[in-house]
Amino acid sequence: MATVTAPTTPARGGLIARPIAPTGVWSWLTTVDHKRIGILYGSTAFFFFLVGGIEALLMRTQLIRPDSTFLGPGEFNALFTMHGTTMIFLVVMPLSAAFFNYIVPLQIGARDVAFPRLNAFSYWVFLSGAVLMHLGFLVRSVPDVGWFAYANLTSRAFSPSGSVDFWVVGLQVLGVASMAAALNFLITIIQLRAPGMSLMRMPLFTWTTLITSILMVLAFPVVTVALVELMFDRLFGTNFFNTAQGGDPILWQHLFWVFAHPEVYILILPAMGIVSEIIPTFSRKPLFGYPFMVYAVASIAFLSFTVWAHHMFTTGLGPIAVSFFAASTMLIAVPTGVKIFNWISTVHGGALSLKTPALFALGFVGLFTIGGLSGVMHASPPVDTQQQDTYFVVAHFHYVLFGGSIFGLFGGLYYWFPKFSGRMLDETLGVWNFILMFVGFNLTFGPQHFLGVDGMPRRIFTYPPNMGWDLWNLVSTVGAYILGLAVLVLMYNVFKTLRSGERAGNDPWDGRTLEWAIASPPPHYNFATIPTVNSRDAFWAEKHPYLGTHELASNTSELAVAGNPGAEAPIPDAHDPRGAEPEHDGHGHIHMPDPSYWPLIAGLGIFVTGLGLLFSIPLVPIGLFILIASVYGWSLEPVNG
């Protein structure tokens, strides 16, 4: 019988003894286990969801009536800046990362990612970036220039306090984390798939992770350049965006949006992947049109680099450029629409169970459609000149980012919660969470379309009476409070479940993909035996061999028939007694990557460098020294016995 034991002999040599403890705080600080890193990302992201949510509630409270003095302009401007930046970079992205981390190795039949220590490093750098960005609160100099920080408002001349620097340095550091994680996942998916899992047999969530990672690798360097230029303007007196010396503020917009448009697809694709897992599982049918779905995601990713200037239709680009970007923006609506039809067609003819994950997934489909339609309206530049910078745009992006990404991610939370924790979230509370969130969300953002049509600009801390805006602002604020209530219900559900929730087995939803083949939560090593895969929806094919499985393997076009479909060894569970596998060493152990201090220390080095840029330049070489030394230690670190 294959035995799996934790290594007991710490390694010799290396700068410091390599950690070995499997439990306790230090085990979390030195973990390289993708599952633990996923939980770290998810918990941190949820914390920032609450922070961003409170920022939103404060803003909506200020806007509940005209001429309110609840908040002053400086406070409000900081709130909308931090709310946007937090929700995008500290909530949606890390929540997606939590799922990439936890689920993708399980879905591809791997035991961890390609570079486990780099994975941990990404998390610690992410945490550094999040903290650096929020240090402004401690010194009462909070970024207040909007989440896209247009030049030349961000120059020293017009933002003399250090507030913008917290945004620049924080975002720069977050970019490092994202790039490292993206490369890691890209390589993991390409290299570590189980035998037999061709690309077109991967679960769709793995596909969206792959494509999102490619987008991140290509887009983040652009914002890195923009941020370096802005930082140099502000700290070292260069003139990229300094108009007094001939700089061009429109350059910032181009650089920023070339990054930020793909960024919004980075925000939505993981949620689309999650929805593409949930809907087939809860309909008991395969995803309708899997190949088209894959091509659609790939097209969206490619086209996302061709549309950026639709954020700049009113900057005076000239009619030819404007026409080009209008066309490309309309084009990208096509693959997006295809996905909607495919999801609905998956349910069609199926046996739909409306459990909470399915409610959120179908909510995504309905709400994202609305966001997509308002997006198509913006795609026509003449119409956009009446909608740009109004609440119509605010409504649009909240429908796609909240009604889309957040609903999808919440669906993923309910769907995979049993896998993470071994317990089932309470279904009644889940339904209440969904209803409150659906009603609250539509009440908050639906009327904002009307506000936009009535000419209410965005980013205004107050508005006068008699503009026709009073009623819908009131309704919107009431909706926001209902959303707050929905989140409280969720938190109660999670708390209650972790304490005393119903235990989940391996496969509570009759799932289709490999993560459901193993225990909940999975053992440290995931799979006792790496499975061999013969089809898409590999686990489903194992459970239901009598159902026709559409084989796209190169060697067969026959349908699997009743009885043994000619499969290789069935997917074993964690306690499979069948003999030692080649990857086990001679002692019958599965060798898992060892924990390590170095990712944490390297992250600390980056944090100190950031602190230096913000407060005291001498810290910069110290931080860089810590980083370089830790890279050395990391490279030379021996393996535990």
Added chain:
Amino acid sequence: MCPVAPQRLSPVLDVAQVHRLTLYSGCMGPQCRGLPLRVVAPPLLFLTALLAAGCTQWADASAPQTTVFPASDINRQILDLYALIFWMAVVVFVGVEGFLLYTIVRFRRRADNQMPTQTHGNTRLEVAWTILPSIVLLVIAIPTIPTIFAQDTVPPNATQRVRVVGHQWWWEFQYPDLGVVTANELHLPIGQTARFDLTSADVIHSFWVPRMGGKMDVVPTRTNLLWFTPEQTGEFLGQCVEFCGIQHANMRLRLIVDTPEGFEAWVQQQRATAAQPSGDAQRGAQLFQQGACVGCHTIRGTNAAGTVGPDLTHFGSRRTVAAGMLDSNPQNLNRWIQDPQGVKTGAKMPNLGLSDADAEALAAYLLSLR
């Protein structure tokens, strides 16, 4: 799973039956799975009511900055395009959401072991629903392109030229052909095409009078162009629509469209040098000339030639103070002069520590500058 076949519903249901009804499955009783009608109905009814309310309220003609009641030629063209896109979007919305809801309701799981046919796709259908949206988008794109060019091409008959300079947080308007310089309040004659040359003295702003036309950003180092022909007289509100710093919300403007005669009269009035102060206004004029005011403001015909803040030569003819924040009257003006930071935190006008009496005198003077 229902232990017995689901009851057929009688054509007339009593309230209790409806209360127990599970949406469309025809199943009644605690053994039915899925969301009961009493759970699903309230949110659905609520949403429908909201939608209906919104649709009747959305286009509020009394909203001064409404975008869908055009008062200019180019705005009518934009609205026509929007109407096309909007109604197509409504059709798509009803179709897609209807399909979604129908599917959810119709294909509910009726039994625990229910296993549907494992359909993988339908290539013909998928190609069709790739091509059909492309056609819809083409229908939107085709009228869009000419409208882009129309919006972007200043007509040759644009005789009214206005140079707009955006400042943190007020609007400067110059009429170079007419020798008029004013702030925050713009006048135009009806029926004459106006062309705006837009630039900024500091950061990026955006100039927008929603009933007249789409917005155009106001960018330092470049001059953007905007045009429209007003087709209605009246007062039209606008404001800055690109976040430009702490008082972005209070960088408002108003456009007054007048008959050609009315406009001519206004121009003549604005070209004149400042009115000579008399009575109470004299003391204010003295304070102005001797005080810090001249460092930032111009009053033509006096020594005040500052260009940091708005031209005040005809301040008394304007309807608002502080870029549209307050109606122009003695109390508001007094408040503004004494405590600009209290009225508009972060504004470039500092508190000068003036006494009540001095502020009153200055206000009287400024209001006399018609």
